[in-house]
Amino acid sequence: MNVTVWGCRGSITSPGRDTLRYGGETTCLEIVTDGGDRIVIDAGSGLRRLGQHILKDPDVADITLLLTHAHWDHLVGFPFFRPAFFSKYTITLCGGSDPRISVLKSLRHQMEPPYFPVDMSVMKAKFVTGCTCGCSECGNELAVGSGSHRCESIPLSHPNGGYGFKLTDNRGRAFVLLTDNELRYRHETGLDREGYVEFCRDARLLFHDACYTEEKYERTRTWGHSTYKDAIDLAIDAGVERLGLFHHNPDRGDDEIDGILGWCRSYISGRGSGLDCFACAEGMTLAV
Ligand SMILES: [Zn+2]
């Protein structure tokens, strides 16, 4: 499968001259499986440009949209996702924040007056809910598209809940996304750190929340995010091959991210690990 980053910024869009290289769009990933299935994770502001991209491919009619949770930075692109306006498309929804709240309800709610000029009834795509990956919509796991990939979910340690996702192909190669996940504090719906280590075990590629520095975390403990050191320790302990730092802090410019990456690489070699660590950037595509 190929994973393309359409948005990797957290909390709020952050356009500007100092975020050009890593990007300012909030979270949105596109996964194209070896069988050509199209899976989108999160509907942050990056979803707008992904929608334009999908419209150009006449062969795409089925899209699976997984939502990690319903905080605004992960939903704000949905009203601007153009495929949702055309009856040609079938969009299978999965995820959300709370098992008691339908993912469709969260999407509809942000388009209700007075928050948005048109409501969701203008969207003519066929929306399918009731998937099977263990999230708010379903029970255990989802066979994606043609069934060549499995999707599993795990509850996030984050205020108001949410889900991390693991996509595994039929040769056992896995991509894991854990964003908005606080590894040093167990929120109501979350797991112990060990639960996340097991979920990530031997993954080829992991994107993990790396929102805070150690100094900032002292003031933001319980806000639902991790430091880049936490993300590295998790990846090493789980035997992950490649780690992408994700959910960049909106106040963090490109040069600061470069500096953090330098620190991360020396920390990794200090731990005696061969982990490949990089910072996610808009537009990058990674093969898993
Ligand atoms: Zn977020």
Ligand SMILES: [Zn+2]
């Ligand atoms: Zn969040």
